[in-house]
Structure formats: structure tokens, C-alpha cells
Amino acid sequence: MGRAPCCDKASVKKGPWSPEEDAKLKAYIEEHGTGGNWIALPQKIGLKRCGKSCRLRWLNYLRPNIKHGDFTEEEEHIICSLYISIGSRWSIIAAQLPGRTDNDIKNYWNTKLKKKLLGKRAPSRRARANQDPYLAAGAGNMCSTSGGVNNNSAAAATSTQALSASALERIQLHMRLQGIYGAFGCSADANDDSNAAAVAAAPQWPKLEALLQANRLLPGSLPADAMATTVSVQQHHQHLVDHQSLAAGASDAAAVEGEQQLSSAGGAANYMAPGGFFERPKLGFYSPSAEAEAPAGGGVEMNSGAPMVGGGYGGAGFGAHHQHDELYDFLYSKYGSVGELAHDGHVPTLPELQCPDGAAVVGADEKFSAWTASACDYGAAGGHQIQQGNSIMHDYVLGGYDQ
DNA sequence: AACGTGCTCAACCGCCGAGAT
DNA sequence: AATCTCGGCGGTTGAGCACGT
Numbered sequence: 001m002g003r004a005p006c007c008d009k010a011s012v013k014k015g016p017w018s019p020e021e022d023a024k025l026k027a028y029i030e031e032h033g034t035g036g037n038w039i040a041l042p043q044k045i046g047l048k049r050c051g052k053s054c055r056l057r058w059l060n061y062l063r064p065n066i067k068h069g070d071f072t073e074e075e076e077h078i079i080c081s082l083y084i085s086i087g088s089r090w091s092i093i094a095a096q097l098p099g100r101t102d103n104d105i106k107n108y109w110n111t112k113l114k115k116k117l118l119g120k121r122a123p124s125r126r127a128r129a130n131q132d133p134y135l136a137a138g139a140g141n142m143c144s145t146s147g148g149v150n151n152n153s154a155a156a157a158t159s160t161q162a163l164s165a166s167a168l169e170r171i172q173l174h175m176r177l178q179g180i181y182g183a184f185g186c187s188a189d190a191n192d193d194s195n196a197a198a199v200a201a202a203p204q205w206p207k208l209e210a211l212l213q214a215n216r217l218l219p220g221s222l223p224a225d226a227m228a229t230t231v232s233v234q235q236h237h238q239h240l241v242d243h244q245s246l247a248a249g250a251s252d253a254a255a256v257e258g259e260q261q262l263s264s265a266g267g268a269a270n271y272m273a274p275g276g277f278f279e280r281p282k283l284g285f286y287s288p289s290a291e292a293e294a295p296a297g298g299g300v301e302m303n304s305g306a307p308m309v310g311g312g313y314g315g316a317g318f319g320a321h322h323q324h325d326e327l328y329d330f331l332y333s334k335y336g337s338v339g340e341l342a343h344d345g346h347v348p349t350l351p352e353l354q355c356p357d358g359a360a361v362v363g364a365d366e367k368f369s370a371w372t373a374s375a376c377d378y379g380a381a382g383g384h385q386i387q388q389g390n391s392i393m394h395d396y397v398l399g400g401y402d403q
Numbered sequence: 404a405a406c407g408t409g410c411t412c413a414a415c416c417g418c419c420g421a422g423a424t
Numbered sequence: 425a426a427t428c429t430c431g432g433c434g435g436t437t438g439a440g441c442a443c444g445t
Contacts, residue, residue, distance in 0.1 A: 005441070014414080014415075015413095015414075015439090016413070016414075016439085017414090037430080037431095038430080039430065039431090050432095051430090052415085052416095052430095052431080052432090053414075053415075055431075055432085056413090056414070056415085057413090057414085058417095059412075059432095060414085061413080065407090088434065088435085089433090089434085090433075090434065091432075091433060091434085102432095102433075102434085103412080103413075103414085104412085106434075106435085107411070107412055107413085108436095110411095111410065111411060111412080112410095112411090116408095132416090188427085344428095
């Protein structure tokens with residue numbers, strides 16, 4: 001149930017803004033400000049536009065100091081790190097990138113960074129319109145609960161209980177960063193069917209094991225100083241909880257609920273899972289320039305972490321410097337990742353990480369797709385079997401944290 | 404040159420939370 | 425406490441452009 005429209009749509013102009021409209025809006029706001037009421041603003045200045053449209057136009061385009069154009073490597077890295085950690089909270093990510101708008105960042109992620117990191121192509125709209133079952137199931141948007149991606153009925157039935165596309169992307173990204181086997185938990189039991197695939201998929205990704213060692217997902221194995229706490233975004237007076245990387249596997253709604261619980265508990269790191277209390281591990285961010293920068297105050301802060309990015313990030317997990325390097329290297333193709341532009345201009349190839357039997361695992365998105373599709377099935381079926389020793393699915397099985 | 408396909412990005416849509424009434 | 429209004433946000437769309445055949 002939505003709220004009533006903010007304006008009379010019939011009498012409101014839509015579509016691209018003309019230079020005249022831009023000039024009117026800009027001149028008025030620069031002189032008078034918004035007056036605290038966007039809805040009333042268009043009438044005041046004689047624009048046949050919805051107030052929300054004016055707001056958007058101002059914030060995304062007309063506002064002073066807006067940066068347009070290519071993102072720098074550091075900006076990319078910050079976006080990536082934050083996306084892993086907090087998901088598609090574009091406004092918060094944008095707050096860490098002065099001059100960038102959430103819309104810009106969202107677009108950049110969806111059109112470039114996502115492909116760069118996950119090495120996948122979004123299904124074309126034509127394909128989506130045709131409801132191509134392969135694309136729907138295999139192009140990384142399985143189980144999407146959002147409209148327009150997966151409309152076939154079987155998938156839709158699953159999607160209602162399954163992971164959001166955003167969460168799945170974060171899972172995939174983490175898998176790439178941590179190595180699939182780490183994501184499934186090293187305690188995977190090869191006799192357990194649900195873990196067999198994960199064991200089989202264990203890649204020999206160089207060096208990245210350090211990430212999962214420090215970022216260990218199993219609560220009991222986390223070092224105390226790597227335990228999750230609340231991520232607060234001071235300038236927004238808003239609490240965020242790192243859904244712990246793969247806890248991103250939990251539905252966004254579940255994550256939000258967990259967040260709310262944690263926030264309402266005064267930022268306490270504990271929450272009640274079906275098996276009892278445990279703490280959520282955290283994931284830090286990294287900027288390549290962070291070591292040279294002092295925290296500037298404000299921005300994202302992890303309350304037990306070391307300062308990281310200029311905005312003031314901190315934390316363990318990716319927080320250890322060599323681990324930051326791993327992420328940075330990954331982003332910029334030191335490992336020959338899916339990145340298209342390495343530092344030296346060399347165009348790397350997609351890594352083909354090998355299973356013990358020689359089958360490629362990383363770089364083959366169908367592998368991820370198969371797993372994530374399975375995850376959906378497990379979820380629909382109750383999925384307790386995958387709870388043990390598998391924190392991704394553990395969080396997922398929890399569903400909302402209010403159980 | 405014509406056509407098909409993919410990509411980019413500005414803009415829209417609808418939901419949510421907060422504050423006001 | 426209930427309802428209304430608004431700002432804010434994330435997801436999605438579609439026009440225009442680029443590129444390949």
C-alpha cells in the first residue's frame with residue numbers, strides 16, 4: 001500500500017529537463033534555498049514539475065560541486081568495499097565520496113563495477129522481457145524479489161523466500177574475494193551433500209585465504225577484535241550493521257531487521273539466534289590511501305576498528321593491511337581478475353580457478369548460479385541442513401533475526 | 404547504409420520512516 | 425494512538441548513443 005501521489009501527475013511535465021527549467025530551479029534555490037518544501041517549490045517558481053522531480057534534479061545534477069565523469073580507482077575501491085560491507089546503501093556510500101551522487105554511484109555500480117568484479121553481464125532487457133529461463137536463472141539475478149528480472153512463475157515462487165539480487169551479488173563478490181571454500185566454511189563436511197559442492201568448488205586462489213582467516217565467519221572462530229559491532233554513519237545519525245559480508249546472504253529485509261534490533265539495543269553486537277547469542281563479525285573497508293590519511297571525522301565508523309579511509313573507516317576483517325591489499329589487487333586485476341583495466345594497462349584474463357578434478361570454478365558464473373539457485377531451494381525447503389558450519393546459510397536460515 | 408544489440412545515465416516509481424497534526 | 429504529509433531512498437525504466445555485423 002503506497003501513499004498518495006505527491007502531485008497531480010496529469011498536469012506535471014515528465015522527462016528530460018530543459019535548460020530553461022534548470023536555470024529557473026537553480027536560480028531560485030541558490031537565492032532562496034528549497035524553503036524546506038520541495039512539493040511547494042515548483043509552484044513558487046512556475047515549473048510544471050513534481051516537487052520530487054525538482055529535488056532529484058537539484059541533488060543529482062544542478063547542485064554545486066557535483067562531480068561528473070569517470071570514477072577514480074580510489075573511488076571505485078571505496079564503492080566496492082562499502083558495497084561488500086553494507087550493500088546497496090547508495091546514499092551512505094555517496095556520503096563517503098564528495099561530489100558524487102547516490103544515483104551516479106548506483107549507475108556506476110550497476111553498469112561497470114559489478115561487471116568488473118563479478119565478471120557477469122546483466123541480462124539484456126530484451127532477454128528479460130522474453131523471460132529467458134537460462135538468463136533468469138543464471139545471470140546473477142536469480143531469486144530476485146525485485147520486479148522485472150525474473151518473472152517466471154517457478155522462480156517467482158522461490159524468490160519470495162529467497163535472497164535479494166543485491167545480497168546474492170555480495171555473496172558472489174565475497175566468494176571471489178575470499179574463495180568459495182571459505183565462504184562455505186572450512187568445516188564443510190564432504191559427506192554432507194549440501195557442502196559437497198562447496199568442497200569440490202574449493203579454489204586455489206592465491207593469498208586470499210588470509211581474508212577468510214581473518215574474516216572467519218563462524219562465530220566461535222572469530223578473533224575477539226574482529227567481532228561485529230555497529231557501524232555508525234555519524235553524519236547521518238544512522239546505525240548500520242555490517243551484515244558481515246556473507247551475512248549479506250540473508251535477505252535484505254532480514255538484514256534490516258537485524259540492524260534494527262542491534263540498533264535498538266544500543267549498538268550491542270549480540271543478537272539472539274536460534275542457537276543462542278553470538279556476535280556478528282565485521283568487515284572493514286580500505287582505501288589505498290588510507291594509511292596516509294588520518295580519519296577526518298564523520299563518515300563511516302566502526303566502533304572498535306582502526307581508522308581506515310578518509311571518511312574514518314576502521315575495523316578488522318578486511319581491515320588488516322595485507323588483506324586490504326588483496327582487495328585492492330583484486331579490484332585492479334593483480335590476480336588477473338575480471339577487471340578490464342589493470343594498473344599497467346595490461347588487460348587480464350578471467351581467472352579460471354580449478355577444482356581438484358580440474359573443472360574451472362571461479363570465472364564460471366554458472367557455478368555461482370548453481371549454488372545460489374540451490375540456496376534458494378534450500379531456503380524454500382527449510383534448509384536446516386546447511387546451517388551447520390556454514391555461516392552464510394546460517395544467517396540466511398535465520399531469515400529475520402526476530403525468530 | 405541499415406539494422407540489431409548493448410551500454411549509459413537521467414529520470415521516474417513506489418515504498419518507508421520520521422515528524423507533524 | 426491514528427492519520428497525514430513529506431523527504432529520502434533503492435530499484436527500475438527508457439531514450440539516446442555507440443558499436444558490430
